[in-house]
Amino acid sequence: MPRFYITTAIDYVNSRPHLGTAYEKIAADVIARYKRLAGFETRFVMGNDEHSQNVFKKARENGEDPLAYCDRMAREFLDVWARLDLSFDDFIRTTEPRHMAGVQELVRRMTAAGDIYEGHYEGWYCVSCEAFKQEKDLVDGLCPIHRTKPDWIREKNYFFRLSKYTQPLLDHFRAQPEFLVPDIRRNEILRLLESGLDDISVSRAGQAWGIPMPDDPGSVIYVWVDALINYATAVGFGTDQALFETWWPADLHVIGKDITRFHCVIWPAMLMSAGLPVPRQVFGHGWVHFRGEKMSKSLGTAIEPLEAAQKFGPDPLRLYLVKEIAFGSDGDFTWERFEERYNVDLANNLGNLVSRVATMAEKYREGRLAAAEAPGRLAELSASAVAEYRGHMDAFALEAGAAAAFRIVDAANEYIASTEPWALARDAAQAARLSQVLFDVAEALRVAAVLLLPIMPRSAAEILRRVGETTPPGQLTLDAANWRNDGTRVIIKGAAMWPRVDLTSSRSTSVDETAPAPAPSAEKPAPSAQSPAPSAQNPAPSASVSAPSASVPAPGADKISIDDFMKVDLRVAKVLTAEKVPNSRKLVKLSIDLGTEQRTLVAGIAEAYEPEQLVGRTIVMVFNLKPAKLMGIESNGMVLAARPDGRKPTLAGFDAEVRPGTRVR
Ligand code: MSP
Numbered sequence: 001m002p003r004f005y006i007t008t009a010i011d012y013v014n015s016r017p018h019l020g021t022a023y024e025k026i027a028a029d030v031i032a033r034y035k036r037l038a039g040f041e042t043r044f045v046m047g048n049d050e051h052s053q054n055v056f057k058k059a060r061e062n063g064e065d066p067l068a069y070c071d072r073m074a075r076e077f078l079d080v081w082a083r084l085d086l087s088f089d090d091f092i093r094t095t096e097p098r099h100m101a102g103v104q105e106l107v108r109r110m111t112a113a114g115d116i117y118e119g120h121y122e123g124w125y126c127v128s129c130e131a132f133k134q135e136k137d138l139v140d141g142l143c144p145i146h147r148t149k150p151d152w153i154r155e156k157n158y159f160f161r162l163s164k165y166t167q168p169l170l171d172h173f174r175a176q177p178e179f180l181v182p183d184i185r186r187n188e189i190l191r192l193l194e195s196g197l198d199d200i201s202v203s204r205a206g207q208a209w210g211i212p213m214p215d216d217p218g219s220v221i222y223v224w225v226d227a228l229i230n231y232a233t234a235v236g237f238g239t240d241q242a243l244f245e246t247w248w249p250a251d252l253h254v255i256g257k258d259i260t261r262f263h264c265v266i267w268p269a270m271l272m273s274a275g276l277p278v279p280r281q282v283f284g285h286g287w288v289h290f291r292g293e294k295m296s297k298s299l300g301t302a303i304e305p306l307e308a309a310q311k312f313g314p315d316p317l318r319l320y321l322v323k324e325i326a327f328g329s330d331g332d333f334t335w336e337r338f339e340e341r342y343n344v345d346l347a348n349n350l351g352n353l354v355s356r357v358a359t360m361a362e363k364y365r366e367g368r369l370a371a372a373e374a375p376g377r378l379a380e381l382s383a384s385a386v387a388e389y390r391g392h393m394d395a396f397a398l399e400a401g402a403a404a405a406f407r408i409v410d411a412a413n414e415y416i417a418s419t420e421p422w423a424l425a426r427d428a429a430q431a432a433r434l435s436q437v438l439f440d441v442a443e444a445l446r447v448a449a450v451l452l453l454p455i456m457p458r459s460a461a462e463i464l465r466r467v468g469e470t471t472p473p474g475q476l477t478l479d480a481a482n483w484r485n486d487g488t489r490v491i492i493k494g495a496a497m498w499p500r501v502d503l504t505s506s507r508s509t510s511v512d513e514t515a516p517a518p519a520p521s522a523e524k525p526a527p528s529a530q531s532p533a534p535s536a537q538n539p540a541p542s543a544s545v546s547a548p549s550a551s552v553p554a555p556g557a558d559k560i561s562i563d564d565f566m567k568v569d570l571r572v573a574k575v576l577t578a579e580k581v582p583n584s585r586k587l588v589k590l591s592i593d594l595g596t597e598q599r600t601l602v603a604g605i606a607e608a609y610e611p612e613q614l615v616g617r618t619i620v621m622v623f624n625l626k627p628a629k630l631m632g633i634e635s636n637g638m639v640l641a642a643r644p645d646g647r648k649p650t651l652a653g654f655d656a657e658v659r660p661g662t663r664v665r
Contacts, residue, residue, distance in 0.1 A: 004040040005247045006032050007231050009255045010047040013073035014054040017080050018302035019333055020288040020295035023321050027285060027398060028254040029086045030322055033454035034393045039477050043247055045234045047092035048074055049227045053127050056209040066209055070095055080305055084314050085457055092234040094226055102238030103229045104214045107221060109274035110160065121157040121201045124150040128298060130223045132201055145258060146298050157201035158213060165269035166197045172268065178281055180264045182328040184612060185257060185284040189264050228267045250279040260284040283396055286330035292648055303333060315456035316342050322455050323402040329613045339503055344655050346498035350409050354463055354497055356416060357442050361491035364425050364434060369442050370488045372435035378444045379483045381411045386481045389451050405451035410656045412444040442467050442489055450481040459497060466492045569624040570664035578611035581631050589633055590614065595661025602635035608648035620652045620664050
C-alpha cells in the first residue's frame with residue numbers, strides 16, 4: 001500500500017481557532033480523506049505551537065501556569081477540531097517530551113555539522129509573527145501583517161548558517177519544481193533565494209519559556225525552529241526511529257502563504273544541515289478574508305468556526321470552504337454567501353436529489369430498485385466526472401474536485417426532469433424503462449456521495465446509507481465510484497437533509513435571495529442552469545449591475561417590455577488572462593473567451609478579486625455594448641457584478657458549467 005504523510009501548520013494557542021485557521025485544517029482533512037479513499041495508508045498530523053512568547057504572556061495575564069494554560073487551550077482546540085470532523089491520526093504539542101527530545105537532537109546535528117555559531121543580534125522582532133524583521137519588511141514602522149510596532153532587541157543569539165544553503169536550495173527548487181505549489185508561491189521564494197540568504201538567529205536569550213539550547217540552558221531555541229521540527233518529531237524523530245523511517249519524509253505540508261519562507265527555505269535548510277531528507281511538497285494556500293481583510297484575531301476580523309458549523313452542521317461549512325475558495329487563492333467568507341450556497345448546492349440541488357430518489361423509489365418500486373436494462377447516459381457522464389474528480393483531487397484543485405462531484409448531482413436532477421419518471425409510471429409498457437431510470441438516478445447519487453466522502457464525510461455517509469450502499473463508508477475506496485448496473489438497492493427514506501433557509505437579512509442584491517425558488521417538490525425538476533428563460537410573466541430576479549461606468553436603474557423605475565430586455569445581449573465568457581490596470585485601484589483588464597472570439601474588457605472589480613482568482617472563471621457580460629476607453633484601454637463589453645451596499649463587488653455566475661458564448665436571458 002503506498003503511504004502518504006500530510007501535515008498542517010501547528011497553531012499558536014494565544015487565542016482559539018478562527019475560521020481562517022480552521023480552513024487550512026479542513027482543506028488538509030479533505031486531502032487526507034481523499035488519499036485514504038484513493039488507497040493510500042495515510043498519516044495526517046496536526047498540532048499546537050505552544051512556545052510562543054504571546055502564549056507565555058497570555059498565560060501570565062490570566063494568572064495561569066503556562067503549561068496549564070496550554071493544556072486548557074489544547075482541549076479547546078481539540079473540541080473545535082472534533083466538531084469539524086477532522087480525521088487527524090496524531091496531534092502533537094510542542095511542550096510534549098517526545099517533541100522536546102527530537103528538537104534538541106536535530107539542533108545537535110546542525111551544530112555537529114558546523115552550522116550553528118554564537119553571535120549578537122540587534123534589530124526588530126515582531127512577537128505576533130515570532131519573526132526577526134528587517135527595516136525593509138516594515139510598513140510605516142509597523143509589521144505589515146499585525147499592524148503593530150515590533151520590539152527592538154539586542155541579545156546574544158546562536159546563528160544558523162542559512163547562507164551556506166542558498167545554492168543547495170536553489171538546486172533543489174530547480175530539480176523539484178513541484179516542491180512548492182502553487183507556482184505563484186514558488187516564484188516568490190525563488191526570487192528570495194536568487195537574492196542570496198543571510199544567516200538567521202535560532203535562539204532567544206533570557207527567556208524562560210521554550211526548549212533550551214542543547215549546550216546552553218540560558219538560551220531557548222527560537223520558536224520557529226522548535227515548531228518546524230514538529231513535522232519530524234510527530235513521526236518519531238529522536239524517539240522512535242522505526243516510526244520515523246516509516247513516514248519520513250513528509251509527502252505534503254499544508255500551510256498558509258504567509259509562512260512559506262519558513263517552510264521552503266529555513267526548514268529544508270535545517271534538514272539538509274542535519275543530513276535528513278526534505279519534505280516532498282509544500283502547498284501554500286491563500287487566506288480566508290472577511291470584510292476585505294485577512295481573517296485574523298488581531299485584526300478583529302475573526303469568525304468563530306463553531307458558530308459557522310452550528311448553523312447547518314459541519315458539512316455545509318466544509319463544502320463552502322472547499323468549493324467556493326480555489327485552493328491556493330484567497331477567498332471570502334460572508335454569511336450571506338454561505339447561506340446562498342447552502343440553499344443552492346444543498347437544499348435545492350443535492351438535498352432535493354436525495355429526497356426525490358427516496359420518494360420515487362417508494363412510490364413506484366416500494367423502496368427497492370434494480371437495473372432492468374442497460375444504463376442510460378448518466379453512467380457515461382458519471383464516469384467522466386469521476387475521472388475529472390481524480391485528476392483535480394490528485395492536483396489538490398479541491399474546488400474543481402468538488403465541482404466535478406456536483407456535476408453528477410446536476411446531471412441526475414436534469415435526467416429526472418428530462419425522463420419524467422412520473423409520466424413513465426402512467427404507462428405500463430414503460431415499466432422496465434422506469435426501473436432503469438430510477439436505478440440510474442440512485443446510482444448517480446451513490447457515485448456522487450462516494451466522491452463527496454472526503455468533503456462532507458457525515459452527509460455523504462448518510463446518503464450512501466439511504467441509497468443502499470452496503471459497504472461501510474470507512475471501507476470504501478475510489479473503486480466504489482465505478483458505475484454498477486447490478487444488484488437490488490434498498491432505498492431508505494429519511495428527513496430532509498438540508499431544509500431550505502429563508503434569507504431574511506436586509507441584503508438585497510443577490511440573485512437567490514431576491515427571488516427564492518419555490519421549495520422543490522419530490523418530482524418536479526429542480527431549478528437548474530437549463531431552466532427555461534425567464535418570461536415577462538416570470539421575470540428573472542434582478543441583480544444590481546455594477547461596472548466602471550454603469551448606472552444602476554433606480555428601484556421602481558418604469559417597467560420595460562421583454563423586447564426591450566432582449567436588446568441587451570448578455571453572454572457567458574471565460575476569463576483567459578487578468579491583470580491590474582496600472583495606476584488604478586479598481587480596474588482590472590481581462591481577456592475573455594466567448595467561444596467564437598476573444599475580447600478585452602476592463603472591469604471595476606480589482607478591489608474584490610486578485611487577478612489570479614479571475615483566471616479560468618466564468619463570467620456574464622454585456623456583449624453588445626458600445627466600446628469605451630477606460631484608463632486608455634478599450635473595453636469591449638461590461639462584466640456583470642453585484643455591489644452590495646458598502647461591500648466589494650461580487651461577480652454574477654452560475655451553479656453549473658456553461659459554455660462560453662451561451663446567451664443569458
Ligand atoms: N505557529 C505558526 C505555524 C508554525 S508551523 C511549523 C503559525 N500559527 S498561526 O496560528 O498563526 O497560523 C496557523 C495557520 O493558519 C498558518 O498556516 C496560517 O497561514 C493559517 N492562517 C491564519 N489565518 C488565516 C486565514 N485568515 N486564512 C487562511 N489561513 C490562515 O503561523
